[in-house]
Amino acid sequence: MKKLMLIGMFIVLFSSMACGADCVRITATGNAEYPPILWRDKAEPQKLVGVSIELLQQAFGDLGITVEGKYVGNWARAQSTARDGSVDMLAGAFITEERKTYMDYVTPPFMMTPSVIFVMKGQAFPFSSWEDLVGLKGGTLINNSFGEKFDRFAAEKLSIEGVASIEQAFRKMAAGRNRYVVYERYQGLAISEVTGFRDKIEYLPNSVINEGLYFTFSxxxxxxxxxxxxxxARKVRKFTEQKLPDVLVGKYLKIWKAQHSPSASR
Structure with missing residues (x-):
């Protein structure tokens, strides 16, 4: 019996060593405008922190692989570094056919993310389908995706301007240059709280687009x-069964708010 246990332990140890034999450090980047999933650490601006980085650290920790969240620039730049191999991973991305050409997706998704149509308070318009956006100018992040179906519809029928930050998109909407902003609900609300827009915007209740958020390897x-x-993939399945991403969302939302509170800026 002891011999079988030793053999089993040896197999597990050998598998772990073999699994990460040629990889001792993973550099991950992503959308730095994505709290509490991912954002630029205020204390160390060259780093990215958030739910997805901790999930990766927990997933690879038992293999002795270090995971570093690295800020490389805006979302478009982050995708570019995954394309050219400057980083190993994106710590959260929706699936698109174009991205599949330079990244491998790890399934299943580590969480589902709802995206919505934000408008200025008091300026909501009737919305029952994406067709209701036709003829209206919108805004979002450069190179952002909301799933293949919406992206295809937007490319064919909508006028959506990509900008460097969601704060900039909100400002353009407030100035009347765009009628709406399409962005992830939780991230948009979190950013609005620290940029002075929380009491000035709302989102259309029927506009939710639910998409899976995935880890990817360059x-x-x-x-x-x-x-x-x-x-x-095994770790992600285990984490989602344990609802770990949901627990970490609460943890990192508190950290995000603490870092961006008025007192933290003094």
Whole structure:
């Protein structure tokens, strides 16, 4: 019996060593305008922190692999670094066919993310389908995606301007240059709280677009191996069953608010 237990322990240890044999450090980046999932740390601006970084750290910690959240610029720039292999992973991305050409997605998604149509308070308009946005100018982040179906519809029928930050998109909407902003609900509300827009905006209740948020590996990363992808997939399934992402959302929302409160800026 002891011999079988030792053999089992050896197999587990060997598998873990083999799984991360050629990868000791993973650099992950992503959308820095995505609290509480991901944002630029105020104390160390070169770092990204949030739910997705901690999930990766917990997933790879038992393999002895260090995960670093790295700020490389805006969301468009982050995607570019995944394309050229400057980083190993994106710590949260929706699936698009174009992104599949330079990244491998790890399934299942680590969480579902609702996106909505934000408008200025008192300026809501009748909305029952995406067709109601036709003829109206909108705003969002540069190179942002809201799932293949909406992206295709938007490219064919809508006028949506991509800008560098959601605060900028809100400001353009407040100035009357755009009629609406499409963005993730929780992230948009979190950013609005610290940019002075929380009491000035609302979102259309019927406009929710639910999409899965996935971890991705750059196809050019040396850490992108079948074993590590399978390991992360197993961990993601375990984490979601335990509802760990939901627990971490609460934890990091408090950290985000503390970092961006008026007293923290003094």
């Amino acid at each position: 196809k050019k990363s040396t850490c992108n191996t079948p074993d590590l992808r399978a390991h992360l």
